[in-house]
Amino acid sequence: MAKKARQYHSFDVMVLGAGIAGVSTALHLRRLGLDTALVDRTHPGEEASSGHAGIIQRNGFVPHVLPAGLAQLLGLLFGPSRAVTCHPGSLLRLAPWLSRYRKSSNGADADAYSRTIAPLRSLAVEEHLELAGTTNADRFYRRGGWLQLARTDEAYRKTEVERYYARVFGVAYEELAEDGVSALEPGLKRSNLKGLHWPESWSVSNPGGVVDAFWRGFVQEGGSYLRADARKLQRQRGGWLLESERGTVFAPHAVLALGAWSQEVLNGLGETYPLAVLRGYHMHFRAVSGASLSRPVVDIENGFALAPTDRGIRLTTGIELAVRDAPPNAIAVRHAKKRAEELFPLGKALQETPLMGCRTCLPDSLPVIGASPVSPGLWFNFGHAHDGFTLGPVCGRLLAEAIVGKTPAVDLTGLSPLRFWE
Missing domain, CATH: 3.30.9.10 (D-Amino Acid Oxidase, subunit A, domain 2)
Structure with missing residues (x-):
């Protein structure tokens, strides 16, 4: 009996990590018209996002x-x-x-x-409420x-x-x-x-519930959710490849939003951040x-x-x-x-x-938001420290705007990965 061929799924972008930063990024990318896959090993919001005190600061x-x-x-x-x-x-x-x-x-x-964090905080509540109002959160x-x-x-x-x-x-x-x-x-x-x-x-009265609602909104708006181990991400000519439970996933763009698991993927790609x-x-x-x-x-x-x-x-x-x-x-x-x-x-x-x-x-307490300096098509949204729940929606919006070529609402220079490269 012939072995059944694995399915091949192609997207515009795959977002690795389904905490609040990753889910918010995926939701904004979908609303900007990109065919987006959200990838994680567990249910969205089950890691650090669910354990927050729930303050949007x-x-x-x-x-x-x-x-x-x-x-x-x-x-x-x-x-x-x-x-x-x-x-x-x-x-x-x-x-x-x-x-x-x-x-x-x-x-x-x-x-x-x-002075770098102030513009993000000025939009934090607004961005939360915008996503909440459209996702039943x-x-x-x-x-x-x-x-x-x-x-x-x-x-x-x-x-x-x-x-x-x-x-x-x-x-x-x-x-x-x-x-x-x-x-x-x-x-x-x-x-x-x-x-x-x-x-x-x-x-909020339930941080994990917020992330779950954002995720459900993403899926209802046509986004795809896949279970996979992001540490197995591979470069492929023209983009990025990952084996998931539902088959092979390919996208020309990949977003690394894995929080405490980001460095493992970075190590495999030859990039190191402190x-x-x-x-x-x-x-x-x-x-x-x-x-x-x-x-x-x-x-x-x-x-x-x-x-x-x-x-x-x-x-x-x-x-x-x-x-x-x-x-x-x-x-x-x-x-x-x-x-x-x-x-x-x-x-x-x-x-x-x-x-x-x-x-x-990171040593300067600021997240890394932007394109990888050495890996074409790879984008970063990690390092939020204790502010991940507060800043997830606004950072997701800013990165999504950068990926589609729009001028982000906030200057991302102070958050660029380039600040750690000489």
């Missing part, structure tokens, strides 16, 4: 700052706050990256970050901003640079003393808190009877967030720097829960074990 003009001194850096990474930690077995491998990041998070480089979106909490005067003083840039770029915020915090979120039980309320930001992995953990809890939150709240000193979601109160931890496949940090959520319960009463855990998500970050 209108502010955020300052990168996380690492101290210059070694003793202070080690104190931050391994100290009691847990806002930023480092997996012990990963420290030596990450040392060169940490050195580059420290330089880029201060002085003129930090100012360049603020708008049911997940809510106004009300988010609340940044400081337990000490020192922690509050650290927000001054962020407040300065908010004033520069015309982003509203409210400075709250103890009574203001209590009025905004009466469910918080700790006193003597100061806060910053960012009312122009939005949030990517580090940021891991985070999340878990859901039932709120104690009578206690509620109206918006996400973030503890400045400890880095965790508490967010009301469709699945209960979501607790997300601070950032853990680690090799992607290092063993999970079993105590991360336990530590965050202990500090979180000082602010808000958490009830029964609604899942047995925490879930971990991995994101990628």
Whole structure:
């Protein structure tokens, strides 16, 4: 009996990675008239996108700052706050990256970050709402901003640079003393808190649900979804080839939007970018009877967030720097829960074990958006760090515009892959 020939599928472009960045890119490409395939190994939104606190941040003009001194850096990474930690077995491998990041998070480089990220943040909410309104995802979106909490005067003083840039770029915020915090979120039980309320930001009740709705909209509008291992991407004369569960996929253009798995594909193509992995953990809890939150709240000193979601109160931890496949940090959520319960009463855990998500970050804290400098037809949309959920729709739109030859709504020079090539 003759062996059945494998099917051959040809598209204008294939998008590798079905997190919010990849799904948004595919949806915009489809709306610009390109026959588009979205490719991933798992269901859209199941990796890092699903574990986000759900904040669409209108502010955020300052990168996380690492101290210059070694003793202070080690104190931050391994100290009691847990806002930023480092997996012990990963420290030596990450040392060169940490050195580059420290330089880029201060002085003129930090100012360049603020001015590059500002145009993206100015469009972030608008782009989310545009996609949400046309994909039945708008049911997940809510106004009300988010609340940044400081337990000490020192922690509050650290927000001054962020407040300065908010004033520069015309982003509203409210400075709250103890009574203001209590009025905004009466469910918080700790006193003597100061806060910053960012009312122009939005949030969602189900980040994974948002990505799923965007994906369903993409398919309903004629896009194709294929299961495949993007690490097997191959150059082919005139384009790119990938074996999927449904046969061979070919496209003259390929978009790499694989987040923490991007470097594996890049290595196979002879391209290297200074990517580090940021891991985070999340878990859901039932709120104690009578206690509620109206918006996400973030503890400045400890880095965790508490967010009301469709699945209960979501607790997300601070950032853990680690090799992607290092063993999970079993105590991360336990530590965050202990500090979180000082602010808000958490009830029964609604899942047995925490879930971990991995994101990628470049030393300048900015994503890579644009064409590969060495691989014709290959395009990049990765490295969003903790801003992937916020920036996914706008970065997807900008890259799609670049691929079809339109002038993007935002100048992509500061996000170009060329900044890492000499």
